[in-house]
Amino acid sequence: MVTYNSIYDTACLRKGGARQVEALLDKPKHQRALKNIPDATYLAELSKKVFQSGFVWRVVEAKWANFEELFWDFDIDKLLMMPDDMLERKSQDKKIIRNHKKIWAIRENAIFIDSVRRHYNVSFAEFIANWSTEDITGLWLYLKKNGTRLGGNIGPYALRALGKDTFLLSRDVEGFLREHNIVETGITTKSALNNSQRFFNDLQQESGRSLMELSRLVSYCHGNNVVGVRSSESSR
Template sequence: MRDYQWIHEYCLNRFGSTAALEAMLPQPRSDAELRALGDDRYLSLIALRVFRAGLKHSLVDAKWPAFEQAFFGFDPHKVVLMGAEHLERLMQDTRLIRHLGKLKSVPRNAQFVLDVQKEKGSFGALIADWPVSDIVGLWKYLAKHGSQLGGQSAPRLLRMVGKDTFIASEDMVAALKAQKIIDKAPTSQKELAAVQAAFNQWQEQSGRPLCQLSMMLAHTVNH
């Protein structure tokens, strides 16, 4: 695989200047910012990610104020009490996206948030304290314990909340294949471990967050 210097020089050549390159790169939230985000906001973002999956994001986002109202501001203590009859009533609410499976995931994820809150003090503490050197481990944890957070949903949720992570986008997978790190989209533990190891090496060489390395790597394939 290529070292970070090659990735940096490739992107510098592509964008023309250091300023242009840096302006394009995302910034993750600090651990303190992640810890300060309320559990109601985490639950809202989890639900938003679930509803965005497979749908046009702008459509979901436009309806989100109605979701905030329907789900009591995503207070997990209130949402967890929403039973089948309540969810059936929400299926009649034309302001919402009426997908029963996705609606059912919200109280389930409220329970998940409360379970983490009981163990860690807050959901933000779990997210903030998880080492980025094993970010794929956090993907696995979210997929296992949360509802409808498998596949790309866990890493995309982390990007939404501001936790540093890479995302296996089509371009990034193409770049990883070109670097001979993987030969297909990573799904197995072995493949994910190989990707994590590569990113840990590039991070050690560059000091950059994973989200920046991820974006830079994606730009090393032809568009």
């Protein structure tokens, strides 16, 4: 049976001790801090993760200041008023990554964020902050269904970057879940998401730690991320 203690002990063994493990763990933002993040920042991070998906992250980072300049620091009200012809011209600007569909997704996700604000009568930041982490995969699915190009790991990675408490289904986390028969189907199936959520909820109740910390600990228990051990040895 997989327990929090067994996960923590394995992570410490593979990473060189409890002090090293604790130094690697980040904590999520408090709910109040999440609510104080401007909605434009949420749109910017969602957009950045869209561009980073399937692309070299450092190239996106190097050009991101140009994106901010070109799209008014992702000011949602300005983006909502942008006509198609202006967006088309911006999509051809050589200072940014000229991926037409991803560039148009910026405005589409501005429309999505605005629709959330109008429907729930709260800021998008409040909407995200108020979503229960006990159903964080429900938030992933909401972003996928209602936003543009926010499926897969894009939504979860953006939430993590913004400080929302979430686990990630990274390669090592997925490998661990499969190794212990927690996930036995495609990783994006309803069954896999429900089983993963239940597993992390149980760990959280047992340990009192955040999903972010638990996700990191689980990832340290699988794969070749072993301190001081060659990859050929760590696969044994």
